Amino acid sequence: MNTDVLTKIPWKGEGALNYLGSEKKVLDDTESDSKGEIEEIDEDNDPTIAMIPLIVRELVDFEDDPTMPVITWRFFFLSGTLTALGAWLTQMGFFRTTYIPYSIYFVQIAALYFGRILASTLPQKRIGFGSRFSFDLNPGPFSIKEHVAIVLAANTGATNNLGDYVLAPLQIFYDQPMNGWLAILFMLSCVFIGFSFASFARVFLIENPSTPFPLALQQVAVFNAMRKSTEEDAAGAKKQMRVFWWFILASFLWQFLPEYAFPFVSSLAFLCWFSKHPKAQFLGSGLGGAGFLTITLDWSNIGSQCVYYPYWAQVNVFASSVIAAWILIPVAFFTNAWDSAIYPIQSQTLYLKNGSVYPTADLITADYGLNETLFEEIGPPMMSAQLRWNYFAAYVAYLGSFVSCALFQGPHLWRTFKAYRQVKPTSSDKLTEIIRRYPVVPIWWNVALFIIPVVILIILTAKGVLYMPIYMLFIGLAIGAIIVLPMAYIYSVSGYQMQVGYFNELFYGYAINAGGSRHPVGALSYRVISGQCWYEAQSMLADMKLGHYFHIPPRKVLLAQVWGICVGVPVNYATILWVCQTKGDVLKGLVTDPNRQWTGQTVISLNNQSISFALVGPKRLFADAIYTPMLYGFLVGAVAPCILYLLHRKWPRARFDLWSIPIFCDTFESYYGNISVLFFTLFVLGSINHLWVKRYYHAFWKKYAYLCSAAADTGYNFNLLVIFVAFSAAKTIPMSNWWGNNAQSVERSKESPAKYSCFQLAFVSVSDAGFASGVKAFMTGARHTPNIQEII
Template sequence: MTGPVMDNVERLDVAADVSRALDYLGNEKKVSNDIESDDIKIEEIDEDAESVNVMLPEIVRELVDFEDDPTMPVITWRFFFLSGTLTALGAWLTQMGFFRTTYIPYSIYFVQIAALYFGRIFASTLPQKQIGWRTFSFDLNPGPFSIKEHVAIVLAANTGATNNLGDYVLAPLQIFYDQPMNGWLAILFMLSCVFIGFSFASFARAFLVENPATPFPRTLQQVAVFNAMRKSFDEDAASAQKQMRIFWWFILGFFLWQFLPEYAFPFVSSLAFLCWFSKNPKAQFLGSGLGGAGFLTVTLDWSNIGSQCVYYPYWAQVNIFASSVIAAWLLIPAAFFTNAWGSALYPIQSQTLYLKNGSVYPTADLLTASYGLNETLFEEIGPPMMSAQLRWNYFAAYVAYLGSFVSCALFQGPDLWRTFKAYRQAKPTSTDKLTEIIRRYPAVPIWWNLVLFIIPVIILIVLTAKGVLYMPIYMLFIGLAIGAVIVLPMAYIYSVSGYQMQVGYFNELFYGYAINAGGSRHPVGALSYRVISGQCWYEAQSMLADMKLGHYFHIPPRKVLLAQVWGICVGVPVNYATILWVCQTKGDVLKGLVTDPNRQWTGQTVISLNNQSISFALVGPKRLFADPIYTPMLYGFLVGAIVPCILFILHRRWPRARFDLWSIPIFCDTFESYYGNISVNFFTRFVLGTINHLWVKRYHFKFWKKYAYLCSAAADTGYNFNLLVIFIAFSAAKTIPMANWWGNNVQSVERCFHVPTQGI
């Protein structure tokens, strides 16, 4: 058959292929209108399909166990001992990293592994004996080390084995202003911000944790590791034992491999092909992944890739890659080669502020002895200049911020509204099997959440009124309100994509304008505001992910909350003690008065935060953006409001085209988060993500389900262990640099020797 008929058939086949491909890309992100027309056939799922809601993503149905044993112990003395020890260790290591050039990442998979082996040792060796007296007694050996007990330990560490954003305030106060906060007040401040985030998360639980359409991709990775580890101890679990053997081999392989890019052979961290074939400065700039655009540059360093290429859904990876291509491969070269926005004067990929002559802007000199603005100096030097990239970073940040709200309202609004009405009427918000199981346990009483909110708010009010936080009290209430409002839309993005939205740029801008209403312009006030509005949001997001982990393993909600509160009560005092120790012993180094011979205690994060607070609180965005070239930045809010509306209209008109997969928040937040200088990662990550999703997952799903999450977690763990060994062996006591050789060239490890630092 030939002619027009055959042409039509071929076009229909192509259209069908495209439609199926788009359906596949979006099968992990569905809006309410997609559910009714879903192609899933119930009889194809499994024999228990009647009890498992088909709204649950396929990978959730494959990984999660739908059987529950309510008699399993959860909170035991083993839980308190193991979680307390592992949480304290993680809080100390992570908090130290805030001040260092290099630091030890604390892998949550290390916690999973250590907790399992020590828990099983305790269960098999300790005698059955009652310890204590009456109410204050417990079983020395409460029985087998259960999966719920194991997960609860990890929940506590997830929450507490981190650094606390209170370091934004406490460290600059002591280092730059010699006004250390009272220890008890500091701990109360740190705890209050975290617990308010807990209360925000608890109120969002019905919308995100009990919602079957929000899988929390990174949490599923932990589920896969839990399953393989636990099942590998069963005598007849040959498959799980094989999984764990591969898990350990991957850990060993990546542990050994990372010595090359991290220490001995850093050349493999950035294979810049264009630099190998041309010495032309333009080609070198395009090809360099360490200071250039990174065009088609490949990295073999797992620290540049990470397990996101596995657990991020593919539609999110497409958005991230598209954003990175436009930022790094199009806009940066265009500005660099045309000297747009003064690229000949300022390094195009820089977060530093500059004078109009290209020298560094003296932000610290603008601060008077009474913490006011040196008006004379400011009149002399004028507002700071930014690199081209930093300008469009701000623009993209404002698009992403407002776009998060508009996108969530348009695409998820109907579902969220139905959930809200059901919640108010005390009706079930979801009817899937997982939610039915968890509702058999007592819910967290609302008064618990109110206590977690009201008492910390009272503490923050007192601290603000007494001037401890250096900001006006009206900004406290604004910060709390904004923190509460952003939880749902931004946590929804995280729950379906695994991508964490950033809110720093908006908080800086908002505080700089709002403070004009009156009150101290002390730079630390801006940092206090960022902690209150930011810590609450980040804690809420982390807590929701942990709630989902508890949801997957059928842990009673009250015990999930107890584990998280315990983790914070252990972690925060350790965070504070670490901050205090570093500031007292390394203060002169962090101030720049003394040079650390090992070049490790640089305090670069603290210095950057202090400069930002001086710029946006003391000087203020009105003065900063006095130059007309900054005016277009604020139009980002308008773009963030309009573009999601256009995508929503297109999606309603052509639903099979999946315009709902064009995520403005993720696209623009990636744009904002691309800081330049290291543009080596996104191409390799996208290639691996494409192979993972479009070949392995699509055509070898059983293999993918069995090994994908497990191997990516093993790679992360091996990398973390490698950095721990490198830190201890080569930099903890004395820095031992790798000898310079062909693969570790002192001028350029990627051997791009002709990359220009200024515009062409």
Template structure:
């Protein structure tokens, strides 16, 4: 480590990709920093430990025990939540806290005893004191396995809408393979975004904050103990509060002030309702509608999202309903498909027994109509997808080229790429062996061949589409969208675009199963999403100085446990909530609606059964979304080049985030967005700028605590009131049976 000290003023603004990182950070005071520390962004220096002890043992039998305990409930809850309208993912912060406690307890009670089974299995039950690194590895394993799986979408769609049940072995092996296919692609892109200090990975910083707070608390640090007290106060407080919006006092989940003023006036109700209306000036006290994004996303991201929400929900929706923006007035707040008279389209009648389109019946029924909101959602979906590539290419090409040069240089010198970087963290990480490239190659081949065999034997999609999905995901999607995620924490949904690609490549096939689009999308999507998840875990390991190979195997182990649990949760939801998911019964909280699955079904009919030609013939403006996605970033880039020092900060006008937010569907729940903007202004603008010391100490910690409290409350409510006999709370003023918002004219 260098002993040289230099005096420098640090300006933590991304140079080559400043447009997609965060607000420019600069310090007015002079800081005395070592050169290798000065290369790190300010937020990283404030959070990430800059020393390491590589001798700490990470993998123990305690790790395996706790991983199993925390993965199974998480995988179940995450899959279950995918059928709800709003929810928060299984809190990985709960795993961080609970596993740390449990690990220290196991370290106290387990004997220091060597165990042998045969010639090859030999381990110590309690080889060393519990360390924060062991906690981190348990958490990384859980973040891999205790998640949902894209493969459940196709399986659920085929079951719920077409009565086709996929066998457990086929489903589980397919779900494993698409995940590992995505993991294997990490070997291709990690060198571009893993080691570059200017890619801060906000999600990784949030988790690192809690890890280091736990470490300080273990070391009897006064500050660490105080932070942990704040964490648990916030956790328990939010957990107790969530019983009100979720069960006792649902009105607090959507405070529709206009409905209180005129509870029987339809116009006022529609404008003010957050559950089926515009959500104008609607507030929520339900953390599941707010989420930790207000404590995580940079403020410029939150401003873009709020502007897009205002335009999408408060401008376009009334322009359609009461103006001339669309001639089709039916189904404005619905993601279903309609006939010209506004009745729901009998999509089942469009299919022959061999799943081909019944052209005669289609001619009798007429063209499929979309609700106007759903139509412009699709338009902006297309724009967001194309914008993602254009924006990163225009603003981040210098960084990509520089990373490429470092990769080439590391290959020439036959050493790890992190040796090409001179910052402190890369120097520390060079003590550990990197994951060999052939690990990823073997994982890729095994996953690819397994999926290929499953598709050949019959799984809704033609076998050759696997080649297209993989190639498109690897060579087109990953790098630009991964850079966006690494710098802003914003993950771009790419499902709709994948379904369009699938529709075009199979349009000449006679038999086209609607679930095939989701099979294709899950393959291409997981090449992207799972790559992101693994990269995030690798970055967490990087920030906390874990061996990369250990992190790699921990993620594999997590998925081996998580996928069978995903399938079990899927079967439970379909068996117990089917009447709510199909709409035979109405959920008063608008939660068990399978809103995402209904959208998938609508997309499948549009793209697979009818084909994109019929859709674009009836909606000729939709393809122009692709054009807008190209033109908008070019305009922003030109403005940035013309006015580089403008106070308008054109480089932060991220069109991808704007278009993606515009593509959000607000049909069931439009509450929360106004509250998010208010909360984000307080946390990421006011507190960050004017109370930075307090923000640095508690911001990410509170994000972790509140998310943990939310998920704990949802789990407790499920166990107390839904696991066995369903218990409903008595009706009262704050839990009105007709409308919990008291928007009675909405029906």
């Protein structure tokens, strides 16, 4: 991943391989033009602009108005309202089978129209006392910077807080609810530490023109079209917005088919239509099978990543998915390899050696210790074949992230660090020059954002509130800080978000042997601290880049983000408290929800994982020889990037740098037991987007690609909101069974793959959920979208 912008490499396109790497070459100042050739940038005009990737230059405005208002009372009112709504909806989804995704593009649209209404209707009047305690009721036109600041606040606060990993199990399974004030302090502390990590990484990723943050660019495209469409002479922008609204409408109407009325189109399993043979049925089915050449027309299974993922990243994702889902899973299924005759191939449930479900709950004693007698009797739990290689791949990806970053980015990062130490500008690109006109965030702000939360966490840990030894707190903070730069770098150039949950489980399980309580919640507390801090840092860096593109002063970017969290966290906590108090019996399994919505499957899975890795521990867990190969993943993660690096140095034109060990292996660890229709469709659409539309119709692509994909996301979100309110919120109203909604299989498979694959739904874990859109449909014939959580 060599993206050193200081090295100018003249390069000409020579076929598909070269074009495949052109998206990385834009970071070396080359890019494909509308005819598929590579144009060399003329740096004589303005070298500070020429060093910026072409796609960024095409979307971002290099003119800045420093007098434009950013933080106004309209900002606080609109961002507070929209953030609170998103925090409530997203947090509630943590406990539900289906949920309402909260689209940031809804925030962009709502903020623009409400902001303009306020600007056009309110009188010019000053409210308050004196100059320090007063504000303008109407500070003038609703500015682009004010608009972006509202979205930054919602990006940060309108999410679920990973404190739910600790608070929900404590109340549901252990009847030990955390004090409300302590809970809010815990949730805020983990987020603010992530903020401080991001601020220290700013110089490496935000002021670096070679880190475009693809998802931020998509938001830039929508902002530009929305804002310019209101100008009198902006005929092109008005046309863009008409296309945007039509795509929202089309996506909204279309999604009623795969999500409710016609789920058949969500998985077009061609192989299943032509053969009744069980092996063909398993290979072809995308719902419980391998999904070989299966196409999905459900946008919830695709998403806009087919547009904003760079093509080299999409190739990595597809290649990894093919090996995992189309090769290894069928091999295990057809040959009973890896003990697949005993343990279901695609399951995250733990088993006894005879194949029955492992009694994890019975292993906990009254004082939350391990029932040694029972453990000696039943032995360590057994895992499915796929879960074992998922863990192996997770360890490869984790260590591979560090090694890849050090090899390919190490020299550039080292030069940046030395320049930072010498108080020299680390970048001279035009965007960074503009942003340096504004005051930087004072160092003491970042120190305060780190020291105060750490002190709070130390007190909570010392008092036993978090159920983990205090030395694990410091280790978690250290690991969270270390992983920010390499993994956020991967996200900044590819849009791909790395998962770190498997490693955190393993590390805590081994480290806790040094002493301290083995309470299962302690492992969850560690995962929140080591994971939430890194995740918030990554999210904050992406928002910083969005503010960077719109020339918003760094201090005001930070203020918007802190405000978003201060609004979102109390709403998160209130939602967790309400759900646990009103739905507690349902979540415990004592009462069955007639609508099958309040299942708490994520909470149940987290509790099971914490029992396995904290209470039982990996030393006992991996006592069986079948687990020995898993830990070799760390060795592979250390060696594989070195091999690619040496090959790239030897044959640079072969583009070995395009193979990303972190992305490849992180995709490899995905769970395919529920839905395997995503990756083939994503690759087909991504290939059309990058190799045809972007390459040969570049002007059309840059005008409509990001806009249309964002519109499809928005229409999908609105559709799920309507389906949720109309057919699920108060009473579940299932779609009648017909040809397109077959009661046995919505794919119209002649044989259910679940019958042959021993497909398990028990305790669907967090990592299951990312590929679990439609599991309920597969089993009942009604199409739903389960709760999708970030893997931390």
